[in-house]
Amino acid sequence: MQDSEAYGDRFGDKFGLETAPVFITRTLRNAEIAVTEIRSDYPRIGLTDSIAREDGYLVGLQIRDYPHHEYWEDGRQAPLTSLRSGDSVFYDLKRDPLVLIDKPFHSMHFYLPRVALNAIADDTEAPQIGELAYQPGAGVPDPVIADLGLSLLGAFGRPEEVSRVFVDHVTLAVGVHVAHRYGGMRVLRRERGQLAMWQEKRAKELLEANLDGDISLRALAMECGLSRSHFTRAFRATTGVAPHQxxxxxxxxxxxxxxxxxxxxxxxxxxxxxxxxxxxxxxxxxxxxxxxxxxxxxxxxx
Known part of the structure; x- marks a missing residue:
């Protein structure tokens, strides 16, 4: 059962939407990351409804230009900005983020709760990060988030065609990138090298047995006795491509x-x-x- 209001239909409801397609990744220990698409050509005019406060962030990716972006945190209005397609915008869920909706919009939002950011740090053997560095309401050109997010855009319309391995790969890559670039995460020790022969054989057997992609990166990593991040790096080093490729x-x-x-x-x-x-x-x-x-x-x- 979903607890957070920051993704899926409960998130879309804050914008006056009946439905909001979502992908959820649960490969991290006791944590989940989600990405939700929201769009409307004829929106409900007014401020978005409040999202229940929690320790986490939303990272929005603009699919459509949104000029004159009016934004509030904890009741304080941020400087007026204009968002361009491809910009990323950060929202701290502890600070009651509100947006004025007065024009058509289209964006996707990555839900990154604190437990997920902590799990990402633990998985890479890095110290846990503090608050993300961002300017409230401002758009940030970030080609990494843009490329990763846009790779999922068509999938929202055809979710039955998307493999779990691919969704896991994209959403977790966004989480790791955000932790590094905006949270200052620094890896203390990076495991290197390729998969052992038995690990490569086992991973390929599992992928071969799940050609529909209905197996998570976490499950593959656990079968090989590795952390998810180490498995992903070692698999690419061994085969030359990522697991979903x-x-x-x-x-x-x-x-x-x-x-x-x-x-x-x-x-x-x-x-x-x-x-x-x-x-x-x-x-x-x-x-x-x-x-x-x-x-x-x-x-x-x-």
Whole structure:
């Protein structure tokens, strides 16, 4: 059951929205990170409703320009700013952040509670961080948050096509980046090196058995006896790619095998390889391979 009002439909309700799509990552110990998309072309005019105070932050990513951004913390109005698409904005949930909604808006918000920031620090063997450094109400051009956030944008409309490994990777990457850049987190000791042969074999077996991506980074790391951050670094060092990228490559390889060696329909191949449906499979296959599954099958079987 959701306790926080800072993500999902309970968050969207503060903006007068009936629904607000959300992805939730629970790979950290006793903590969760969430990312919510909010948008309206015909919004309810007025101040947003208060969010129940808690020790944590929202990191907003502007998808649409929002000129004349009027913002309050603890009843005090911040200097007037204008937000541009791609800007990041920080909201301290301890300080009753309020925004005047008087024009269409579109943004996504990463929910980073204190317990998640502490878990990120613990996972990288760094001292726990204090308050984040930010200017209330001001937009910050941050290409890392922008690139990571935009990689999830299309997923809100097609959540059934998104693997948990990918969502975990993006949301946790945002959390680590925020802790480093705005919280001053410094890693005292970084574990290096590649996965042992048995760890690489086990991780690939688990990914292979979950081509639909329904396995978390935490589960993969635990099977290898590593922390999540160490596992992610070691997996990339060993294979050259992140776990979600390896999974996508394996899906495509498996699909090619089935297209070449079986009589399965393209729709059947799509489901066998963990894609949501034929349309999802065709889009991804064409993007990676450069031609559609049907055309590829004809070329190799002719």
């Amino acid at each position: 390896w999974l996508l490559q394996r899906r495509i390889e498996r699909a090619k095998d089935l297209l070449h060696d079986t009589k399965q329909t393209i729709a059947e191949v799509a489901l066998s390889c963990g894609f949501a449906d034929q349309s999802h499979f065709t889009r991804i296959f064409t993007r990676v391979v450069g031609t559609s599954p049907h055309a590829w099958r004809q070329s190799v079987n002719s």
